[in-house]
Amino acid sequence: MSTPASLPEAHELGQRCIAAFTRVVPATLCAFYRIDPALQARDFSLYRMPEPMHQAYLQRYRQYDPLQPRHCAAAGRPVLSLRMGMAQQGRHASEIYQGFLQRHGVLDVVEILAHDGGRPIAGLSLLRDSALGHFSVEELGTLDALQGLLEMAALAPYSQVDERLSGLTPRERQIAWLLRDGADNKSIARRLDLGLPTVKTHLINLFRKVGVGSRTELVRTLFL
Structure with a gap:
Protein backbone atom coordinates (compact mmCIF):
# COMPACT_ATOMS: atom_id res chain seq x y z
CA MET A 1 0.00 0.00 0.00
CA SER A 2 1.43 3.38 -0.93
CA THR A 3 1.89 6.15 1.60
CA PRO A 4 -0.80 8.86 1.43
CA ALA A 5 0.36 11.92 -0.48
CA SER A 6 -0.65 14.19 2.41
CA LEU A 7 2.05 12.84 4.73
CA PRO A 8 4.84 15.36 5.40
CA GLU A 9 8.32 14.27 4.36
CA ALA A 10 11.15 13.87 6.88
CA HIS A 11 13.02 16.90 5.52
CA GLU A 12 9.93 19.06 5.96
CA LEU A 13 9.43 17.74 9.50
CA GLY A 14 13.05 18.50 10.31
CA GLN A 15 12.82 22.06 9.03
CA ARG A 16 9.58 22.62 10.95
CA CYS A 17 11.17 21.39 14.19
CA ILE A 18 14.24 23.54 13.66
CA ALA A 19 12.12 26.62 12.96
CA ALA A 20 9.91 26.04 16.01
CA PHE A 21 12.71 25.38 18.48
CA THR A 22 15.05 28.17 17.31
CA ARG A 23 12.24 30.69 17.47
CA VAL A 24 12.11 30.08 21.23
CA VAL A 25 15.77 29.20 21.92
CA PRO A 26 18.11 30.75 19.30
CA ALA A 27 20.90 28.66 17.77
CA THR A 28 23.63 29.33 15.22
CA LEU A 29 23.57 25.89 13.56
CA CYS A 30 21.08 23.02 13.77
CA ALA A 31 20.59 19.45 12.66
CA PHE A 32 17.49 17.24 12.82
CA TYR A 33 18.02 13.50 12.34
CA ARG A 34 16.40 10.09 12.63
CA ILE A 35 17.86 7.40 14.92
CA ASP A 36 18.03 3.82 13.68
CA PRO A 37 17.65 0.68 15.87
CA ALA A 38 21.43 0.57 16.33
CA LEU A 39 21.22 4.06 17.91
CA GLN A 40 22.99 5.68 14.98
CA ALA A 41 21.94 9.11 13.70
CA ARG A 42 20.98 9.24 10.00
CA ASP A 43 18.85 11.16 7.47
CA PHE A 44 20.06 14.58 8.60
CA SER A 45 18.24 17.82 7.85
CA LEU A 46 20.68 20.71 8.30
CA TYR A 47 20.25 24.42 9.06
CA ARG A 48 23.18 26.74 8.26
CA MET A 49 25.65 23.93 8.88
CA PRO A 50 28.43 23.88 6.27
CA GLU A 51 28.64 20.63 4.36
CA PRO A 52 32.42 20.21 5.03
CA MET A 53 31.75 20.48 8.76
CA HIS A 54 28.98 17.89 8.61
CA GLN A 55 31.07 15.49 6.52
CA ALA A 56 34.07 15.88 8.85
CA TYR A 57 31.79 15.05 11.77
CA LEU A 58 30.44 11.91 10.10
CA GLN A 59 33.82 10.67 8.88
CA ARG A 60 36.16 11.54 11.76
CA TYR A 61 34.51 13.00 14.84
CA ARG A 62 31.18 11.25 15.38
CA GLN A 63 32.88 8.61 17.55
CA TYR A 64 34.05 11.33 19.96
CA ASP A 65 30.67 13.07 20.22
CA PRO A 66 29.44 12.85 23.84
CA LEU A 67 25.92 13.70 22.63
CA GLN A 68 25.52 10.96 20.04
CA PRO A 69 22.27 8.99 20.53
CA ARG A 70 23.69 6.03 22.46
CA HIS A 71 25.29 8.36 25.02
CA CYS A 72 22.14 10.46 25.40
CA ALA A 73 20.05 7.30 25.76
CA ALA A 74 22.40 6.00 28.46
CA ALA A 75 22.13 9.29 30.33
CA GLY A 76 18.35 8.83 30.48
CA ARG A 77 17.57 12.51 29.80
CA PRO A 78 15.61 13.89 26.82
CA VAL A 79 17.66 17.12 26.85
CA LEU A 80 21.42 16.96 27.33
CA SER A 81 23.97 19.77 27.20
CA LEU A 82 27.56 19.44 25.99
CA ARG A 83 28.82 19.89 29.54
CA MET A 84 26.61 17.06 30.78
CA GLY A 85 27.70 14.80 27.96
CA MET A 86 31.42 15.43 28.42
CA ALA A 87 31.13 14.67 32.14
CA GLN A 88 30.24 11.08 31.17
CA GLN A 89 33.19 10.40 28.85
CA GLY A 90 36.97 10.39 29.05
CA ARG A 91 39.10 13.51 28.88
CA HIS A 92 40.89 12.50 25.67
CA ALA A 93 37.68 12.05 23.69
CA SER A 94 36.27 15.31 25.06
CA GLU A 95 39.39 17.25 24.05
CA ILE A 96 39.27 15.88 20.51
CA TYR A 97 35.62 16.75 20.12
CA GLN A 98 36.02 20.20 21.63
CA GLY A 99 38.86 20.85 19.19
CA PHE A 100 36.53 19.97 16.29
CA LEU A 101 33.82 22.31 17.60
CA GLN A 102 36.26 25.16 18.20
CA ARG A 103 37.62 24.93 14.66
CA HIS A 104 34.09 25.56 13.44
CA GLY A 105 33.38 28.35 15.90
CA VAL A 106 30.99 26.33 18.07
CA LEU A 107 30.90 27.22 21.77
CA ASP A 108 28.04 25.09 23.09
CA VAL A 109 25.70 22.28 22.01
CA VAL A 110 22.40 20.91 23.28
CA GLU A 111 20.78 17.66 22.15
CA ILE A 112 17.04 16.98 22.34
CA LEU A 113 15.85 13.40 21.79
CA ALA A 114 12.42 12.05 20.87
CA HIS A 115 11.38 8.56 22.01
CA ASP A 116 8.90 5.91 21.01
CA GLY A 117 8.22 3.32 23.69
CA GLY A 118 11.44 4.22 25.45
CA ARG A 119 13.62 3.94 22.32
CA PRO A 120 15.16 7.14 20.86
CA ILE A 121 13.90 7.64 17.30
CA ALA A 122 14.95 11.21 16.42
CA GLY A 123 17.07 14.05 17.66
CA LEU A 124 17.67 17.75 17.29
CA SER A 125 21.12 19.33 17.73
CA LEU A 126 21.30 23.02 18.56
CA LEU A 127 24.77 24.58 18.29
CA ARG A 128 25.84 28.07 19.37
CA ASP A 129 28.79 30.30 18.63
CA SER A 130 30.33 32.85 21.01
CA ALA A 131 27.93 35.56 19.83
CA LEU A 132 24.97 33.66 21.31
CA GLY A 133 26.91 32.24 24.25
CA HIS A 134 26.24 29.16 26.36
CA PHE A 135 22.74 27.75 26.78
CA SER A 136 21.36 28.90 30.12
CA VAL A 137 19.65 26.74 32.75
CA GLU A 138 16.39 28.50 31.90
CA GLU A 139 16.80 27.69 28.19
CA LEU A 140 17.49 24.04 28.96
CA GLY A 141 14.25 24.00 30.93
CA THR A 142 12.40 25.52 27.98
CA LEU A 143 13.82 22.88 25.62
CA ASP A 144 12.78 20.17 28.05
CA ALA A 145 9.22 21.55 27.97
CA LEU A 146 9.25 21.61 24.15
CA GLN A 147 10.60 18.06 23.81
CA GLY A 148 7.10 16.66 23.44
CA LEU A 149 6.66 18.59 20.18
CA LEU A 150 9.76 16.93 18.77
CA GLU A 151 8.33 13.56 19.80
CA MET A 152 5.07 14.23 17.94
CA ALA A 153 6.97 15.17 14.78
CA ALA A 154 9.33 12.21 15.01
CA LEU A 155 6.46 9.73 15.21
CA ALA A 156 5.18 10.82 11.79
CA PRO A 157 5.95 8.10 9.19
CA TYR A 158 8.16 8.54 6.14
CA SER A 159 6.56 9.15 2.76
Missing part, protein backbone atom coordinates in the same frame (compact mmCIF):
# COMPACT_ATOMS: atom_id res chain seq x y z
CA GLN A 160 7.54 7.59 -0.55
CA VAL A 161 9.42 10.76 -1.44
CA ASP A 162 11.83 10.19 1.44
CA GLU A 163 12.70 6.77 0.02
CA ARG A 164 13.62 8.36 -3.30
CA LEU A 165 15.84 10.89 -1.53
CA SER A 166 17.57 8.35 0.73
CA GLY A 167 20.65 8.06 -1.51
CA LEU A 168 21.36 11.79 -1.43
CA THR A 169 23.49 13.73 1.04
CA PRO A 170 21.70 16.15 3.41
CA ARG A 171 22.82 19.11 1.28
CA GLU A 172 21.69 17.43 -1.94
CA ARG A 173 18.29 16.81 -0.37
CA GLN A 174 18.00 20.47 0.60
CA ILE A 175 18.84 21.53 -2.95
CA ALA A 176 16.38 19.02 -4.39
CA TRP A 177 13.60 20.48 -2.24
CA LEU A 178 14.47 24.01 -3.31
CA LEU A 179 14.44 22.91 -6.95
CA ARG A 180 11.00 21.43 -6.39
CA ASP A 181 9.87 24.84 -5.13
CA GLY A 182 11.22 26.51 -8.27
CA ALA A 183 14.36 28.13 -6.85
CA ASP A 184 17.08 29.19 -9.29
CA ASN A 185 20.82 28.85 -8.60
CA LYS A 186 21.15 32.31 -7.05
CA SER A 187 18.21 31.68 -4.71
CA ILE A 188 19.67 28.32 -3.66
CA ALA A 189 23.06 29.92 -3.00
CA ARG A 190 21.46 32.63 -0.89
CA ARG A 191 19.18 30.29 1.07
CA LEU A 192 21.95 27.80 1.88
CA ASP A 193 24.79 30.33 2.19
CA LEU A 194 26.76 28.68 -0.62
CA GLY A 195 28.78 30.01 -3.54
CA LEU A 196 27.33 29.64 -7.04
CA PRO A 197 30.13 27.26 -8.15
CA THR A 198 29.32 25.02 -5.16
CA VAL A 199 25.63 24.99 -6.09
CA LYS A 200 26.51 24.02 -9.67
CA THR A 201 28.72 21.19 -8.41
CA HIS A 202 25.89 19.87 -6.24
CA LEU A 203 23.53 20.02 -9.23
CA ILE A 204 25.94 18.02 -11.39
CA ASN A 205 26.18 15.39 -8.65
CA LEU A 206 22.40 15.34 -8.25
CA PHE A 207 21.80 14.82 -11.95
CA ARG A 208 24.37 12.01 -11.99
CA LYS A 209 22.95 10.22 -8.95
CA VAL A 210 19.35 10.45 -10.08
CA GLY A 211 20.20 9.69 -13.71
CA VAL A 212 18.61 12.77 -15.26
CA GLY A 213 19.78 15.58 -17.49
CA SER A 214 17.72 18.57 -16.36
CA ARG A 215 16.09 20.23 -13.35
CA THR A 216 12.63 19.37 -14.65
CA GLU A 217 13.51 15.69 -15.00
CA LEU A 218 15.04 15.66 -11.52
CA VAL A 219 11.93 17.14 -9.89
CA ARG A 220 9.67 14.77 -11.82
CA THR A 221 11.75 11.73 -10.84
CA LEU A 222 12.07 12.59 -7.14
CA PHE A 223 8.74 14.17 -6.33
CA LEU A 224 6.03 13.18 -8.83
Whole structure:
Protein backbone atom coordinates (compact mmCIF):
# COMPACT_ATOMS: atom_id res chain seq x y z
CA MET A 1 0.00 0.00 0.00
CA SER A 2 1.43 3.38 -0.93
CA THR A 3 1.89 6.15 1.60
CA PRO A 4 -0.80 8.86 1.43
CA ALA A 5 0.36 11.92 -0.48
CA SER A 6 -0.65 14.19 2.41
CA LEU A 7 2.05 12.84 4.73
CA PRO A 8 4.84 15.36 5.40
CA GLU A 9 8.32 14.27 4.36
CA ALA A 10 11.15 13.87 6.88
CA HIS A 11 13.02 16.90 5.52
CA GLU A 12 9.93 19.06 5.96
CA LEU A 13 9.43 17.74 9.50
CA GLY A 14 13.05 18.50 10.31
CA GLN A 15 12.82 22.06 9.03
CA ARG A 16 9.58 22.62 10.95
CA CYS A 17 11.17 21.39 14.19
CA ILE A 18 14.24 23.54 13.66
CA ALA A 19 12.12 26.62 12.96
CA ALA A 20 9.91 26.04 16.01
CA PHE A 21 12.71 25.38 18.48
CA THR A 22 15.05 28.17 17.31
CA ARG A 23 12.24 30.69 17.47
CA VAL A 24 12.11 30.08 21.23
CA VAL A 25 15.77 29.20 21.92
CA PRO A 26 18.11 30.75 19.30
CA ALA A 27 20.90 28.66 17.77
CA THR A 28 23.63 29.33 15.22
CA LEU A 29 23.57 25.89 13.56
CA CYS A 30 21.08 23.02 13.77
CA ALA A 31 20.59 19.45 12.66
CA PHE A 32 17.49 17.24 12.82
CA TYR A 33 18.02 13.50 12.34
CA ARG A 34 16.40 10.09 12.63
CA ILE A 35 17.86 7.40 14.92
CA ASP A 36 18.03 3.82 13.68
CA PRO A 37 17.65 0.68 15.87
CA ALA A 38 21.43 0.57 16.33
CA LEU A 39 21.22 4.06 17.91
CA GLN A 40 22.99 5.68 14.98
CA ALA A 41 21.94 9.11 13.70
CA ARG A 42 20.98 9.24 10.00
CA ASP A 43 18.85 11.16 7.47
CA PHE A 44 20.06 14.58 8.60
CA SER A 45 18.24 17.82 7.85
CA LEU A 46 20.68 20.71 8.30
CA TYR A 47 20.25 24.42 9.06
CA ARG A 48 23.18 26.74 8.26
CA MET A 49 25.65 23.93 8.88
CA PRO A 50 28.43 23.88 6.27
CA GLU A 51 28.64 20.63 4.36
CA PRO A 52 32.42 20.21 5.03
CA MET A 53 31.75 20.48 8.76
CA HIS A 54 28.98 17.89 8.61
CA GLN A 55 31.07 15.49 6.52
CA ALA A 56 34.07 15.88 8.85
CA TYR A 57 31.79 15.05 11.77
CA LEU A 58 30.44 11.91 10.10
CA GLN A 59 33.82 10.67 8.88
CA ARG A 60 36.16 11.54 11.76
CA TYR A 61 34.51 13.00 14.84
CA ARG A 62 31.18 11.25 15.38
CA GLN A 63 32.88 8.61 17.55
CA TYR A 64 34.05 11.33 19.96
CA ASP A 65 30.67 13.07 20.22
CA PRO A 66 29.44 12.85 23.84
CA LEU A 67 25.92 13.70 22.63
CA GLN A 68 25.52 10.96 20.04
CA PRO A 69 22.27 8.99 20.53
CA ARG A 70 23.69 6.03 22.46
CA HIS A 71 25.29 8.36 25.02
CA CYS A 72 22.14 10.46 25.40
CA ALA A 73 20.05 7.30 25.76
CA ALA A 74 22.40 6.00 28.46
CA ALA A 75 22.13 9.29 30.33
CA GLY A 76 18.35 8.83 30.48
CA ARG A 77 17.57 12.51 29.80
CA PRO A 78 15.61 13.89 26.82
CA VAL A 79 17.66 17.12 26.85
CA LEU A 80 21.42 16.96 27.33
CA SER A 81 23.97 19.77 27.20
CA LEU A 82 27.56 19.44 25.99
CA ARG A 83 28.82 19.89 29.54
CA MET A 84 26.61 17.06 30.78
CA GLY A 85 27.70 14.80 27.96
CA MET A 86 31.42 15.43 28.42
CA ALA A 87 31.13 14.67 32.14
CA GLN A 88 30.24 11.08 31.17
CA GLN A 89 33.19 10.40 28.85
CA GLY A 90 36.97 10.39 29.05
CA ARG A 91 39.10 13.51 28.88
CA HIS A 92 40.89 12.50 25.67
CA ALA A 93 37.68 12.05 23.69
CA SER A 94 36.27 15.31 25.06
CA GLU A 95 39.39 17.25 24.05
CA ILE A 96 39.27 15.88 20.51
CA TYR A 97 35.62 16.75 20.12
CA GLN A 98 36.02 20.20 21.63
CA GLY A 99 38.86 20.85 19.19
CA PHE A 100 36.53 19.97 16.29
CA LEU A 101 33.82 22.31 17.60
CA GLN A 102 36.26 25.16 18.20
CA ARG A 103 37.62 24.93 14.66
CA HIS A 104 34.09 25.56 13.44
CA GLY A 105 33.38 28.35 15.90
CA VAL A 106 30.99 26.33 18.07
CA LEU A 107 30.90 27.22 21.77
CA ASP A 108 28.04 25.09 23.09
CA VAL A 109 25.70 22.28 22.01
CA VAL A 110 22.40 20.91 23.28
CA GLU A 111 20.78 17.66 22.15
CA ILE A 112 17.04 16.98 22.34
CA LEU A 113 15.85 13.40 21.79
CA ALA A 114 12.42 12.05 20.87
CA HIS A 115 11.38 8.56 22.01
CA ASP A 116 8.90 5.91 21.01
CA GLY A 117 8.22 3.32 23.69
CA GLY A 118 11.44 4.22 25.45
CA ARG A 119 13.62 3.94 22.32
CA PRO A 120 15.16 7.14 20.86
CA ILE A 121 13.90 7.64 17.30
CA ALA A 122 14.95 11.21 16.42
CA GLY A 123 17.07 14.05 17.66
CA LEU A 124 17.67 17.75 17.29
CA SER A 125 21.12 19.33 17.73
CA LEU A 126 21.30 23.02 18.56
CA LEU A 127 24.77 24.58 18.29
CA ARG A 128 25.84 28.07 19.37
CA ASP A 129 28.79 30.30 18.63
CA SER A 130 30.33 32.85 21.01
CA ALA A 131 27.93 35.56 19.83
CA LEU A 132 24.97 33.66 21.31
CA GLY A 133 26.91 32.24 24.25
CA HIS A 134 26.24 29.16 26.36
CA PHE A 135 22.74 27.75 26.78
CA SER A 136 21.36 28.90 30.12
CA VAL A 137 19.65 26.74 32.75
CA GLU A 138 16.39 28.50 31.90
CA GLU A 139 16.80 27.69 28.19
CA LEU A 140 17.49 24.04 28.96
CA GLY A 141 14.25 24.00 30.93
CA THR A 142 12.40 25.52 27.98
CA LEU A 143 13.82 22.88 25.62
CA ASP A 144 12.78 20.17 28.05
CA ALA A 145 9.22 21.55 27.97
CA LEU A 146 9.25 21.61 24.15
CA GLN A 147 10.60 18.06 23.81
CA GLY A 148 7.10 16.66 23.44
CA LEU A 149 6.66 18.59 20.18
CA LEU A 150 9.76 16.93 18.77
CA GLU A 151 8.33 13.56 19.80
CA MET A 152 5.07 14.23 17.94
CA ALA A 153 6.97 15.17 14.78
CA ALA A 154 9.33 12.21 15.01
CA LEU A 155 6.46 9.73 15.21
CA ALA A 156 5.18 10.82 11.79
CA PRO A 157 5.95 8.10 9.19
CA TYR A 158 8.16 8.54 6.14
CA SER A 159 6.56 9.15 2.76
CA GLN A 160 7.54 7.59 -0.55
CA VAL A 161 9.42 10.76 -1.44
CA ASP A 162 11.83 10.19 1.44
CA GLU A 163 12.70 6.77 0.02
CA ARG A 164 13.62 8.36 -3.30
CA LEU A 165 15.84 10.89 -1.53
CA SER A 166 17.57 8.35 0.73
CA GLY A 167 20.65 8.06 -1.51
CA LEU A 168 21.36 11.79 -1.43
CA THR A 169 23.49 13.73 1.04
CA PRO A 170 21.70 16.15 3.41
CA ARG A 171 22.82 19.11 1.28
CA GLU A 172 21.69 17.43 -1.94
CA ARG A 173 18.29 16.81 -0.37
CA GLN A 174 18.00 20.47 0.60
CA ILE A 175 18.84 21.53 -2.95
CA ALA A 176 16.38 19.02 -4.39
CA TRP A 177 13.60 20.48 -2.24
CA LEU A 178 14.47 24.01 -3.31
CA LEU A 179 14.44 22.91 -6.95
CA ARG A 180 11.00 21.43 -6.39
CA ASP A 181 9.87 24.84 -5.13
CA GLY A 182 11.22 26.51 -8.27
CA ALA A 183 14.36 28.13 -6.85
CA ASP A 184 17.08 29.19 -9.29
CA ASN A 185 20.82 28.85 -8.60
CA LYS A 186 21.15 32.31 -7.05
CA SER A 187 18.21 31.68 -4.71
CA ILE A 188 19.67 28.32 -3.66
CA ALA A 189 23.06 29.92 -3.00
CA ARG A 190 21.46 32.63 -0.89
CA ARG A 191 19.18 30.29 1.07
CA LEU A 192 21.95 27.80 1.88
CA ASP A 193 24.79 30.33 2.19
CA LEU A 194 26.76 28.68 -0.62
CA GLY A 195 28.78 30.01 -3.54
CA LEU A 196 27.33 29.64 -7.04
CA PRO A 197 30.13 27.26 -8.15
CA THR A 198 29.32 25.02 -5.16
CA VAL A 199 25.63 24.99 -6.09
CA LYS A 200 26.51 24.02 -9.67
CA THR A 201 28.72 21.19 -8.41
CA HIS A 202 25.89 19.87 -6.24
CA LEU A 203 23.53 20.02 -9.23
CA ILE A 204 25.94 18.02 -11.39
CA ASN A 205 26.18 15.39 -8.65
CA LEU A 206 22.40 15.34 -8.25
CA PHE A 207 21.80 14.82 -11.95
CA ARG A 208 24.37 12.01 -11.99
CA LYS A 209 22.95 10.22 -8.95
CA VAL A 210 19.35 10.45 -10.08
CA GLY A 211 20.20 9.69 -13.71
CA VAL A 212 18.61 12.77 -15.26
CA GLY A 213 19.78 15.58 -17.49
CA SER A 214 17.72 18.57 -16.36
CA ARG A 215 16.09 20.23 -13.35
CA THR A 216 12.63 19.37 -14.65
CA GLU A 217 13.51 15.69 -15.00
CA LEU A 218 15.04 15.66 -11.52
CA VAL A 219 11.93 17.14 -9.89
CA ARG A 220 9.67 14.77 -11.82
CA THR A 221 11.75 11.73 -10.84
CA LEU A 222 12.07 12.59 -7.14
CA PHE A 223 8.74 14.17 -6.33
CA LEU A 224 6.03 13.18 -8.83
